[in-house]
Every structure is written in C-alpha cells, then in structure tokens.
Amino acid sequence: MAYDFDEIIDRRNTESEKWCNLLNIYGRNDIIPMWVADMDFKSPPEVIDVLEDRVKHGVFGYPMLKDEYIEPFIKWVFKKHTWKIDKNWVIMNSCVVDSLKTAVLTFSRPGDSIVIQPPVYRPFFNLVTSNGRTLLTNPLKIENGRYKIDFNDLEKKLSEKRTKLLLFCSPHNPVGRVWEENELRMLGELCLKYDVLILSDEIHSDIIYNNKHLPIASLSKELQDSTLSFYAPSKTFNLAGLRTSFVVIPNERIRTEYETVLSSISSMSINIFGLLAASAAYQYGEKWLDELIDYLKGNIDYVIEFFKHKLPKVTINPPEGTFLLWLDFRRYGSESFVKNILINEAHVGLEEGSIFGQEGQGFFRMNIGCPRKILVKACDNIYNAFKSLI
Incomplete structure (x- = not known):
C-alpha cells in the first residue's frame, strides 16, 4: 500500500x-x-499539500467561488456514479445537514409532513421536528438479515395530504444498505405519484464495497426534476471539519426557490480551506x-x-x-x-x-x-x- x-x-x-x-x-x-x-x-497527502501551501500564503480573506472548484466534483460523480451533472445545477454550502435544513424550510410549511426511514441518521429527526413539521416514519424492515424498504407502508405515508418531502439516506446510515436500482425506482415512482420531493443524502456514496451506488436522480428525467441530491467530501476523504458540501438541483424552478431561501438565512460563503481541500481531493484522491x-x-x-x-x-x-x-x-x-x-x-x-x-x-x-x-x-x-x- x-x-x-x-x-x-x-x-x-x-x-x-x-x-x-x-x-x-x-x-x-x-x-x-x-x-x-x-x-x-x-x-x-495531496489535500494536505494544498492546505499547507495556502497556509504559507498567510492571508485568509474572503474566497471567490469559481467554476474550477465545482468541476472536479462534477467529474468525480460522473466517473464514480455515471451521472452527468451540469455545473449550473450545483450549489455549494457549508455542510449537508445545513443544506437539508434549507430544503425543509423551502419546500414545506409548519404542520406539513416529512417522511423518514428509521433506524436512520439522527439529525433527520431534528430537521423535521425542530422546524415545526410533522414526522412520519416508514421503518425499514429486516428480511433474512437484510434491511428492506416497506413499500406498502411508504405509500400510505406519502399519500397523506400534507406529506411534502421524503428524507432519503442513500447509502443508508446506520444500517449500511446500498439501495438497488429496482428499490430506487419503486421509491421514486411512489414519490412522483404523490408529488413528494426527494431529499437524497448521498454523503456516504463513495465508500461502497461489493456493489454500486446509483444516484436516484440519475434514473430518469422525472426523478431528476423532483430530487435534490446532497454530497460532500467529508466522509470520503475525512474532511468533516472543513464544512464544504454540494447540493445538486437540476430543476431550475426548484433551484431558484432553494437559492432564495438559502440567501436569506446564510451568507453562502464557503471556507477557503474547504474549497481547496474538496477540489484537491476530487482531483487527486x-x-x-x-x-x-x-x-x-x-x-x-x-x-x-x-x-x-x-x-x-x-x-x-x-x-x-x-x-x-x-x-x-x-x-x-x-x-x-x-x-x-x-x-x-x-x-x-x-x-x-x-x-x-x-x-x-x-x-x-x-x-x-x-x-x-x-x-x-x-x-x-x-x-x-x-x-x-x-
């Protein structure tokens, strides 16, 4: 090694x-x-070298976000997950949880319902309840030692009148499932049927073992237009402390709504070290x-x-x-x-x-x-x- x-x-x-x-x-x-x-x-080491060079420069003023920081991420997703992303679809933000919160605030109102699939990443619960939304759970079920989605229960939850969003963990934390194409398509079809937006947290998508991660938004034009996908180099390259993430929103109307709310609650400024580290990691890691x-x-x-x-x-x-x-x-x-x-x-x-x-x-x-x-x-x-x- x-x-x-x-x-x-x-x-x-x-x-x-x-x-x-x-x-x-x-x-x-x-x-x-x-x-x-x-x-x-x-x-x-390539990431560490880039950061060391920037530290030696000694001036740490406001950074300017340029396409050159987004392009390595786009190339990485295409190479690893065969999804071709347009640079105009990508918004950078501090971290995935903050980005998910912005989506919750943008596309739901107090009293609206949001579906999660426990056992699931702890902040998902708080993203719903702390913002005055109603939590609906679609618990995963264990079949022959493997977690599966309960699609009958999922349809019941999605069909409720005030259900607006599905918080989807793909790959799933903590149970380690990498969802198969047929599972993703079934889930996506139900969300389309009931006009429920998918917020797909794909932060763990680069650490995969004997199968392949498929971004749910890559499976069809319809799913692409009704999904917000959330990525970061933090888990892949151990960069969580640099707080840099990417939100991919192909649908222009949805993206405009998201950016409007984001700009009202955030400076939308990214840490210079996070920018440099993400770019280097995706290019050389x-x-x-x-x-x-x-x-x-x-x-x-x-x-x-x-x-x-x-x-x-x-x-x-x-x-x-x-x-x-x-x-x-x-x-x-x-x-x-x-x-x-x-x-x-x-x-x-x-x-x-x-x-x-x-x-x-x-x-x-x-x-x-x-x-x-x-x-x-x-x-x-x-x-x-x-x-x-x-």
Whole structure:
C-alpha cells in the first residue's frame, strides 16, 4: 500500500469532538471512541499539500467561488456514479445537514409532513421536528438479515395530504444498505405519484464495497426534476471539519426557490480551506480512496469474524457501504444494560441504536474507520467485558 492506514495519530488536544468530548458523553476519559462518523486517518497527502501551501500564503480573506472548484466534483460523480451533472445545477454550502435544513424550510410549511426511514441518521429527526413539521416514519424492515424498504407502508405515508418531502439516506446510515436500482425506482415512482420531493443524502456514496451506488436522480428525467441530491467530501476523504458540501438541483424552478431561501438565512460563503481541500481531493484522491476501501474491508472482515467466533450472540450483517457497522446486542439484554458494560467495563464508546429511532433499540453503531490496532484493542475489550455473559 502507498498509504499508511496503520499509523496511529494522537487526536487528543486537537479540538476533536470524537476524542476530546468523552467525559461529557460517556462520563469518563478512558474510552476508545468509535462513535461519531469521522475517521482516524490522515486525509490524502495531496489535500494536505494544498492546505499547507495556502497556509504559507498567510492571508485568509474572503474566497471567490469559481467554476474550477465545482468541476472536479462534477467529474468525480460522473466517473464514480455515471451521472452527468451540469455545473449550473450545483450549489455549494457549508455542510449537508445545513443544506437539508434549507430544503425543509423551502419546500414545506409548519404542520406539513416529512417522511423518514428509521433506524436512520439522527439529525433527520431534528430537521423535521425542530422546524415545526410533522414526522412520519416508514421503518425499514429486516428480511433474512437484510434491511428492506416497506413499500406498502411508504405509500400510505406519502399519500397523506400534507406529506411534502421524503428524507432519503442513500447509502443508508446506520444500517449500511446500498439501495438497488429496482428499490430506487419503486421509491421514486411512489414519490412522483404523490408529488413528494426527494431529499437524497448521498454523503456516504463513495465508500461502497461489493456493489454500486446509483444516484436516484440519475434514473430518469422525472426523478431528476423532483430530487435534490446532497454530497460532500467529508466522509470520503475525512474532511468533516472543513464544512464544504454540494447540493445538486437540476430543476431550475426548484433551484431558484432553494437559492432564495438559502440567501436569506446564510451568507453562502464557503471556507477557503474547504474549497481547496474538496477540489484537491476530487482531483487527486482516487488512489487513496481505493486503498482506504481495501483497508476498511479488512477492518469489517476482522470485526465480523471476531464476533462470530468470540461473541456469537452479537450479530453483524456486512455493510454494503459506509465505514459503520450495525451490531445487534439484543440477546444480551436491554440497551441500557449493554451500554453500561460497553462504557464502564469495555471502555469502548459506541452509539446506542435508539438514537437512530426506536427501531434501533438494542443495536449499537460502530465506526471502524481507524487503524487496525485500535480496532483489535476495542474488540478485545468488548470480549473481555461480555465473555462471562455467554
């Protein structure tokens, strides 16, 4: 490998939310943090070089957004996901959650309903309820160990009179599903039938294992015109702290409405370092990403085999995408009981499934985006804490 993903980088005292906020989150500092979705790897060296050069310049005034910062993203999406994006469709913003919030404020009104599919990324709930919208859930169902969309229930929720939006997670966080074309088409057809806009969060779309990510907007002209797609380099290249994202809105009328609201609540200014990092990552980061995915596959295989042989009461279905594992601890008892053991005996910080909706109760999300040595230590700690309960 050209890149050293085994290097252990001390992130303490670096303003890292993942590593420096353990006392507030878990009540103790001696925790191996495997919760929030950022990785413990250095970003691609080409990105670091560009940022170092800009720092040496020494002047950090207001940046000017030019096409040259958008074009690498467009080329990347076409190469990776075979969707040809027009540069005029793209709006840059600080982060995907802020961009989703803008869409919620633009295309719904207080009292309108928005559908989400739990267990799902925690901020989806708050995006709906904190803005006075009505939350409708279309829970995913488990069939033969694999999460599926309940299309009968989805149609019921979409057909309700005040349903305006579907918040769609593709690939899905936390369960790791990469949706297949037939699933995307069925979902899209229902949204078109009931005139519901799709807000497609595709932030994890570059970390895919044995299949292919399809942007739902790429499947037809009709879906392209009724979908807002949200991307960022943050998960792909470990750049979350630079807060740079892209919103793709092909429909001109919808895009104009979105930009009007965005300009009323935001300066629409992007951090100069975020611009440069995103551009460099999309131009030069492909080889780094290929090696990262291979390394993550090794981490996933290690954890699955470890639990299969050491703690078989914990079940894990291999993720199709993301660097997140969804561990089913329900056979060990209540979520609070398991969480207490993880924190106070194993000293490992996972995220309890209930924060992703009641459907996640008893599951835990594990971020495996870390050097193998850290992962091995965490697994050993969990085994030693739970082995007497076998």
